[in-house]
Amino acid sequence: MLSPQNVRVHRDQRILELVWDSDQVSRIPFRTVRQNCRCAVCVDEFTGKQILNPETVPVDLNVLDVSLSGNYAMKFRWSDQHDSGLFTWDHLRQIAAQT
Numbered sequence: 001m002l003s004p005q006n007v008r009v010h011r012d013q014r015i016l017e018l019v020w021d022s023d024q025v026s027r028i029p030f031r032t033v034r035q036n037c038r039c040a041v042c043v044d045e046f047t048g049k050q051i052l053n054p055e056t057v058p059v060d061l062n063v064l065d066v067s068l069s070g071n072y073a074m075k076f077r078w079s080d081q082h083d084s085g086l087f088t089w090d091h092l093r094q095i096a097a098q099t
């Protein structure tokens with residue numbers, strides 16, 4: 001799995017920046033990351049259907065806390081108090097490709 005060389009959390013712009021290599025950088029709005037959360041609260045574990053209504057995620061969503069999970073994923077504590085999601089590098093790359 002490709003992991004980023006650098007991760008920047010731009011709270012002022014509400015953007016997560018992932019530097020994969022010198023000419024490949026993903027910039028994903030926090031809200032988009034949060035809307036793609038795959039935790040058991042946001043996605044039905046059995047059907048894979050999204051439970052979260054993405055429209056309910058605040059437009060001004062921010063990050064209260066960020067941590068790395070091993071060397072393969074990131075965890076966020078969002079300003080709407082949601083914190084159960086785990087975002088692998090692959091998942092973040094997928095989210096970036098959609099936006």
Ligand SMILES: [Zn+2]
Binds near residue numbers: 037039041085
């Ligand atoms: Zn979630």
